[in-house]
Amino acid sequence: MTMDSLFMGLIIGLVVVIFVMLYRVFEGPSVYDRLNGLGVIGTDTILLLVLIGYIDKRPDMFVDIAISYAILGFISLVVIAKYIGGKGDIKK
Amino acid sequence: MKILASLFLISGFFFILVAAIGVIRLPDFYTRLHASGKSETLGMILCFTGLAIYEGFNLTSAKHLIIVIFILLANPIGTHIICREAYRSNLKPWTRKEE
Numbered sequence: 001m002t003m004d005s006l007f008m009g010l011i012i013g014l015v016v017v018i019f020v021m022l023y024r025v026f027e028g029p030s031v032y033d034r035l036n037g038l039g040v041i042g043t044d045t046i047l048l049l050v051l052i053g054y055i056d057k058r059p060d061m062f063v064d065i066a067i068s069y070a071i072l073g074f075i076s077l078v079v080i081a082k083y084i085g086g087k088g089d090i091k092k
Numbered sequence: 093m094k095i096l097a098s099l100f101l102i103s104g105f106f107f108i109l110v111a112a113i114g115v116i117r118l119p120d121f122y123t124r125l126h127a128s129g130k131s132e133t134l135g136m137i138l139c140f141t142g143l144a145i146y147e148g149f150n151l152t153s154a155k156h157l158i159i160v161i162f163i164l165l166a167n168p169i170g171t172h173i174i175c176r177e178a179y180r181s182n183l184k185p186w187t188r189k190e191e
Binding site for chain 1: 094097098101102105108109111112115116121124125128132136139140143146147151152155156158159162163166167169170171173174176177178180181183
């Protein structure tokens with residue numbers, strides 16, 4: 001088993017995990033569940049980007065994209081959580 | 093070296109899968125946050141360590157280790173912030189007596 005088939009299997013598994021996580025984003029009981037699902041999707045996408053880079057034989061370029069995606073995802077998660085929360089009662 | 097890297101990658105993907113199952117299946121918001129806060133972080137750390145081992149010793153593996161340190165800092169901070177904002181807006185934790 002070569003490493004490329006392992007990377008392709010991991011990519012397929014990560015896409016399945018992301019599509020499963022969309023259930024929590026659409027059907028979450030509270031708005032924080034949706035935010036949690038989006039955070040998990042954003043964290044999985046970092047690994048997905050680096051693995052796509054290894055399939056494409058250019059991991060040095062995709063790693064930079066993954067770093068910037070990680071920073072943007074973390075900042076957007078913090079900003080959306082601070083924007084939604086702390087306003088009294090729970091919103092559905 | 094490839095065997096060690098693939099071992100790290102497969103174990104990391106196992107933890108990511110456990111995190112996804114936990115986020116779907118657990119009964120409460122705080123327990124789901126617990127699943128995504130710890131298991132996801134460990135899975136990503138194992139996967140990127142495996143990719144850094146596979147890459148060898150160059151600039152790309154240094155960037156993989158930068159991603160490891162960033163995820164180790166950022167993922168628990170994000171989970172903590174979501175949990176604090178949910179607790180501030182009176183989201184009650186799940187107990188067995190309410191059923």
